[in-house]
Amino acid sequence: MAASHLQCRECKTEYPLEALFVCERCFGPLEVAYDRGTIQRDVAEWRRRIQGGPQNIWRYADFLPVAAPPGPSGRLNSRAGLPAGCTPLIRADRLAARLGLREVWVKNDAANPTHSFKDRVVSVATTRARELGFQTIACASTGNLANSVAAHGAALGMDSYVFIPADLEEQKILATGVYGTKLVGVKGNYDDVNRLCTELCSEREWAFVNINLRPYYAEGSKTLAFEIAEQLGWELPDRCIVPIASGSLFTKIAKGFSEWRDLGLVEGELPRMNGAQAEGCSPVASAFADGHEVCRPVKPDTIAKSLAIGNPADGPYALELARGTGGSIDAVSDEEIRAGIRLLAETTGVFTETAGGVTTAVLAKLAQRGDIDPDERVVLVITGEGLKTLDAVRGTFETHTIEPTVTDFESVVAEPLAV
Amino acid sequence: MSVLVKIPTQLRAAAGGEAEAEVEGATVQEVLNGLFQRHEELRERISDEDGSLRRFVNVYLAGEDIRFLDGLATPVKDGAELTILPAVAGG
Numbered sequence: 001m002a003a004s005h006l007q008c009r010e011c012k013t014e015y016p017l018e019a020l021f022v023c024e025r026c027f028g029p030l031e032v033a034y035d036r037g038t039i040q041r042d043v044a045e046w047r048r049r050i051q052g053g054p055q056n057i058w059r060y061a062d063f064l065p066v067a068a069p070p071g072p073s074g075r076l077n078s079r080a081g082l083p084a085g086c087t088p089l090i091r092a093d094r095l096a097a098r099l100g101l102r103e104v105w106v107k108n109d110a111a112n113p114t115h116s117f118k119d120r121v122v123s124v125a126t127t128r129a130r131e132l133g134f135q136t137i138a139c140a141s142t143g144n145l146a147n148s149v150a151a152h153g154a155a156l157g158m159d160s161y162v163f164i165p166a167d168l169e170e171q172k173i174l175a176t177g178v179y180g181t182k183l184v185g186v187k188g189n190y191d192d193v194n195r196l197c198t199e200l201c202s203e204r205e206w207a208f209v210n211i212n213l214r215p216y217y218a219e220g221s222k223t224l225a226f227e228i229a230e231q232l233g234w235e236l237p238d239r240c241i242v243p244i245a246s247g248s249l250f251t252k253i254a255k256g257f258s259e260w261r262d263l264g265l266v267e268g269e270l271p272r273m274n275g276a277q278a279e280g281c282s283p284v285a286s287a288f289a290d291g292h293e294v295c296r297p298v299k300p301d302t303i304a305k306s307l308a309i310g311n312p313a314d315g316p317y318a319l320e321l322a323r324g325t326g327g328s329i330d331a332v333s334d335e336e337i338r339a340g341i342r343l344l345a346e347t348t349g350v351f352t353e354t355a356g357g358v359t360t361a362v363l364a365k366l367a368q369r370g371d372i373d374p375d376e377r378v379v380l381v382i383t384g385e386g387l388k389t390l391d392a393v394r395g396t397f398e399t400h401t402i403e404p405t406v407t408d409f410e411s412v413v414a415e416p417l418a419v
Numbered sequence: 420m421s422v423l424v425k426i427p428t429q430l431r432a433a434a435g436g437e438a439e440a441e442v443e444g445a446t447v448q449e450v451l452n453g454l455f456q457r458h459e460e461l462r463e464r465i466s467d468e469d470g471s472l473r474r475f476v477n478v479y480l481a482g483e484d485i486r487f488l489d490g491l492a493t494p495v496k497d498g499a500e501l502t503i504l505p506a507v508a509g510g
Binding site for chain 2: 010021022023024025026027028029140190191192194195197198199201202208210211214245246247248249294296297299309311312313314316
């Protein structure tokens with residue numbers, strides 16, 4: 001498989017593999033199309049090729065839109081930059097038991113270089129940006145992307161401009177500025193930042209990873225699906241729970257499963273796809289509940305700032321996917337998000353940020369509603385790290401403060417041992 | 420009422436290469452109609468057959484998405500700025 005061209009998802013008009021993201025005829029999104037070529041590989045050969053690759057996303061280079069991937073042909077090269085991926089898939093039996101389910105897996109994508117799944121998409125976008133001759137990378141971000149673009153700029157020696165809402169969590173601002181990027185806090189919400197960057201994109205010769213490089217960037221999310229299938233022993237899960245901001249991750253995980261199914265690398269039905277949103281920013285969940293095909297934009301107000309996109313670009317496709325696979329798109333309250341973070345932490349040892357709280361809370365909701373058959377194999381996609389949104393857990397537990405004496409310990413914390 | 424319409428890169432070829440256009444009109448719809456009169460090709464690029472905006476087109480009046488205002492019926496002030504942008508960015 002090699003990327004052959006860009007194609008409008010709506011009207012199918014074809015474009016060359018350049019820094020383009022919108023169809024000039026109908027304004028639909030451009031996606032990467034692949035040519036299977038003349039090389040015929042059997043399933044065993046595909047698997048050997050992947051397994052022989054590096055321990056990062058470039059083991060899946062055959063399915064990604066870059067001309068000269070950093071691997072697997074050059075293993076040392078594959079470690080240049082900031083290699084992402086190959087994050088743990090953890091069997092979460094205690095979480096499953098708590099929810100009355102049999103088999104739940106946690107894909108912990110906080111275990112990436114800048115602690116979120118964004119390193120996958122940024123790796124692909126920056127590699128393509130370099131191939132296209134760009135010197136400068138940029139992005140509109142809700143936080144995690146900011147961290148990743150700034151870090152990739154530093155690792156690759158490229159200039160970077162990172163645009164964020166000025167009121168972002170302090171941890172995410174600090175974990176961006178440290179890389180020496182040009183950090184721009186915009187007075188407004190993410191949708192304002194995105195509008196500004198879309199305008200700037202017309203004026204500057206920069207690679208905005210999630211705007212003019214968006215077709216390549218989005219393909220990076222497929223590697224989450226590839227890893228899940230490979231880690232499950234070349235099998236598909238029955239259901240995936242995935243957070244939705246723009247809807248790009250949600251739809252591209254399904255695209256990854258589909259591509260492998262088409263090649264025979266995995267068999268069976270496409271997993272049911274469940275999308276997770278916060279009630280304070282749930283344009284896609286609302287459209288799902290109301291039976292609409294498009295989303296009505298909203299002004300976000302939620303602690304899940306990494307998901308706070310009021311005007312989701314891939315909303316219509318996320319709706320189509322959830323309906324087509326027998327899944328759903330649900331929303332949870334800020335209180336449920338905090339409880340979701342605690343539930344995941346207490347049962348798996350994984351401390352996730354608010355987006356993961358949203359995802360875990362939606363899993364709990366689906367389980368309580370009886371939507372999940374107890375025999376299903378469920379994968380919970382955890383996209384980011386709890387240390388980036390510490391405020392969300394403040395006040396959710398008690399710290400015992402004592403004098404450094406046994407007496408004080410026994411009077412405040414634990415009864416004396418019986419003699 | 421004269422409004423400054425900002426035209427995105429993807430539409431400039433259909434707008435005689437212009438990045439901006441001064442157009443008269445009292446509502447967003449009237450301004451867009453004025454723009455279409457000048458550059459007929461733009462009409463089908465951003466409008467559906469029934470005259471509404473295509474679903475991947477966003478229009479902003481002074482930076483605010485018109486869907487948070489009165490949509491195409493939103494009144495415009497003299498000297499206002501209307502920005503047409505693709506919706507498929509970001510995330």
